[in-house]
Amino acid sequence: MIDRLSEAGIPSVLFHQNASGGLGDLPVIYPEVWIKRDMDLEKAIGVINRFVSRRLPPGTRLCRQCGESNPATFEICWQCLTPLAVSATD
Ligand SMILES: [Zn+2]
Structure with a gap:
């Protein structure tokens, strides 16, 4: 790291x-x-x-606002509520 x-x-x-x-x-x-x-x-x-x-599982989305990872099915970041854009692990 x-x-x-x-x-x-x-x-x-x-x-x-x-x-x-x-x-x-x-x-x-x-x-x-x-x-x-x-x-x-x-x-x-x-x-x-x-x-x-x-x-992380395939399709996991990283929030571009706070960097938190979100499940593929989430449309907004669970932590900061920013809309999620592209999938990080496709
Ligand atoms: Zn976020």
Whole structure:
């Protein structure tokens, strides 16, 4: 993931890369990607979504407004209510 972001010219830091599920009373810690520059956020979301979308079902639509993935049957983004355009994984 970090490699993909740096290829896109986005400096970022990965925390908790080897984190796994909690045991007993330990909290569950998930890996986190921190973008160094706020201006890169939108671009970084796009890069991450392209990476993640390969594992999404065919026809999944990515919102061009917020970058969220939506099922093929959705006409608007469930998160920001922006109308969805083309399918991302056809
Ligand atoms: Zn959206």
